[in-house]
Amino acid sequence: MRVAMIGTGYVGLVSGACIADFGHNVICVDKDAAKIEALERGEIPIYEPGLQDLVRANASPGRLSFTTALEEPVRAADAVFIAVGTPSRRGDGHADLSYVYDAAREIAAALDGFTVVITKSTVPVGTGDEVERIINEARRDADVAVVSNPEFLREGAAIHDFKHPDRIVVGTQDERAKKVVAEIYRPLNLNQTPILYTSRRTAELIKYAANAFLATKVTFINEIADLCEKVGADVQEVARGIGLDNRIGSKFLHAGPGFGGSCFPKDVRALVKTAQDHDVPLRILEVVAAVNDTRKRAMARKVSAMFAGALRGKTVAVLGLTFKPNTDDMREAPSLALITALQDMGARVRAFDPAGMSQAQALLKEVVYCEDAYDCADAADALVIATEWEQFRALDLERLRDLMACPVVVDLRNVYRPEEMYRHGFAYACVGRSLAATDFTDDGSLARLLSLAKVRARVPSL
Numbered sequence: 001m002r003v004a005m006i007g008t009g010y011v012g013l014v015s016g017a018c019i020a021d022f023g024h025n026v027i028c029v030d031k032d033a034a035k036i037e038a039l040e041r042g043e044i045p046i047y048e049p050g051l052q053d054l055v056r057a058n059a060s061p062g063r064l065s066f067t068t069a070l071e072e073p074v075r076a077a078d079a080v081f082i083a084v085g086t087p088s089r090r091g092d093g094h095a096d097l098s099y100v101y102d103a104a105r106e107i108a109a110a111l112d113g114f115t116v117v118i119t120k121s122t123v124p125v126g127t128g129d130e131v132e133r134i135i136n137e138a139r140r141d142a143d144v145a146v147v148s149n150p151e152f153l154r155e156g157a158a159i160h161d162f163k164h165p166d167r168i169v170v171g172t173q174d175e176r177a178k179k180v181v182a183e184i185y186r187p188l189n190l191n192q193t194p195i196l197y198t199s200r201r202t203a204e205l206i207k208y209a210a211n212a213f214l215a216t217k218v219t220f221i222n223e224i225a226d227l228c229e230k231v232g233a234d235v236q237e238v239a240r241g242i243g244l245d246n247r248i249g250s251k252f253l254h255a256g257p258g259f260g261g262s263c264f265p266k267d268v269r270a271l272v273k274t275a276q277d278h279d280v281p282l283r284i285l286e287v288v289a290a291v292n293d294t295r296k297r298a299m300a301r302k303v304s305a306m307f308a309g310a311l312r313g314k315t316v317a318v319l320g321l322t323f324k325p326n327t328d329d330m331r332e333a334p335s336l337a338l339i340t341a342l343q344d345m346g347a348r349v350r351a352f353d354p355a356g357m358s359q360a361q362a363l364l365k366e367v368v369y370c371e372d373a374y375d376c377a378d379a380a381d382a383l384v385i386a387t388e389w390e391q392f393r394a395l396d397l398e399r400l401r402d403l404m405a406c407p408v409v410v411d412l413r414n415v416y417r418p419e420e421m422y423r424h425g426f427a428y429a430c431v432g433r434s435l436a437a438t439d440f441t442d443d444g445s446l447a448r449l450l451s452l453a454k455v456r457a458r459v460p461s462l
């Protein structure tokens with residue numbers, strides 16, 4: 001199959017490389033000339049484990065190539081994927097479909113012979129109808145089938161997810177299109193990956209419903225975590241206790257600072273808007289969006305609580321900036337709201353992230369960017385773990401404590417065990433584990449009292 005991939009971002013590049021790896025000929029197109037030049041030099045513009053090797057392995061035999069010129073690859077293609085961005089539209093939260101519609105117009109002008117146009121971008125219900133209308137209006141002679149084939153990959157595990165999906169959703173009723181899509185995914189079919197053929201509108205909604213459900217699960221456990229802190233329960237045990245129930249499942253039950261990233265926040269907002277437009281308000285999701293928005297900033301109050309609200313002039317070290325580990329994506333990362341709130345409270349912020357520093361520098365000003373975790377912690381009054389990168393899971397706690405001006409750790413990802421932190425002399429707070437969030441004044445272990453003494457020595461107001 002000859003495939004043109006329009007949009008070479010996270011989804012377009014990973015999908016293009018994987019489809020080439022299945023044995024098809026793929027040309028990835030992007031408007032961003034710098035991105036294409038970098039790819040032609042063998043440089044990968046995003047951080048995604050395994051992607052560099054996969055791109056190289058398929059580019060060298062010529063199965064995968066890159067261009068800014070859409071016309072020729074589309075003209076020659078059996079299938080054209082649209083994988084451009086669909087960010088939140090400024091002001092109202094609807095999905096901004098201008099990139100999708102622009103791509104549809106450009107594709108229409110270049111079509112030649114029967115072509116399957118496949119929307120991989122996450123788009124609201126009815127977008128496929130509009131793409132079809134745009135193409136047919138621009139080219140009365142066009143022989144196209146417009147298909148919805150939403151993508152479910154996760155950044156950080158994108159190649160694995162693309163090659164081992166739980167299911168492939170294909171929204172079309174066109175038999176010729178079904179054959180083309182089935183051929184593209186044939187290697188997965190051999191692995192018995194379920195292919196779900198649905199109407200186009202149903203496929204479009206499946207993607208939003210999936211993300212909205214997962215976002216709801218995260219928000220649910222976050223609120224249960226807040227309750228755990230008040231009533232003396234442990235959210236990790238609650239999550240395990242409910243997650244072992246097959247009807248619930250254990251995934252997406254990790255309490256933390258709220259969901260972020262390039263998908264959940266914008267997709268929840270867009271689905272809420274679609275539903276309102278159809279007079280079917282999705283109240284649960286409206287609340288999920290609102291609760292999550294306030295949560296990120298509220299995490300800064302966990303830090304200030306360790307200093308009885310007196311954060312002005314304190315130095316806070318933030319470990320992890322990206323919205324999750326193994327990506328450099330900073331889109332709607334909880335660290336953005338957290339750091340802004342810490343700065344609003346008068347704190348100075350130092351930060352380190354293994355992959356997201358250059359993206360972060362464009363978004364977060366007045367932050368001192370550090371070499372590594374220990375450089376970041378140096379002379380800090382508090383350390384916040386905002387993203388659970390693997391390298392933050394086994395920090396040398398003695399070294400960390402000795403480096404810090406004040407041994408306060410606020411662990412927003414529950415990476416460490418409270419007892420371990422107390423033993424090493426830290427004042428420690430986390431999410432939804434009430435024993436860890438105690439005020440250190442009860443009759444606790446010697447280590448806890450020692451850590452309180454250290455904090456007190458630095459913070460006279462305590």
Ligand SMILES: NC(=O)c1ccc[n+]([C@@H]2O[C@H](COP(=O)([O-])OP(=O)(O)OC[C@H]3O[C@@H](n4cnc5c(N)ncnc54)[C@H](O)[C@@H]3O)[C@@H](O)[C@H]2O)c1
Pocket residue numbers: 006007008009010011012029030031032035070083084085086099102103106120121122123151152153154155262263
């Ligand atoms: N990132 C994810 O984890 C993920 C997962 C599943 C689905 N999605 C969805 O996939 C879509 C793409 O997301 P992304 O994260 O890859 O976006 P991205 O911003 O990383 O990439 C989009 C790319 O499209 C290019 N582009 C825009 N208009 C173009 C045009 N007319 N011609 C050629 N190139 C054009 C941009 O220059 C950019 O490089 C979105 O709808 C998103 O919701 C993303």
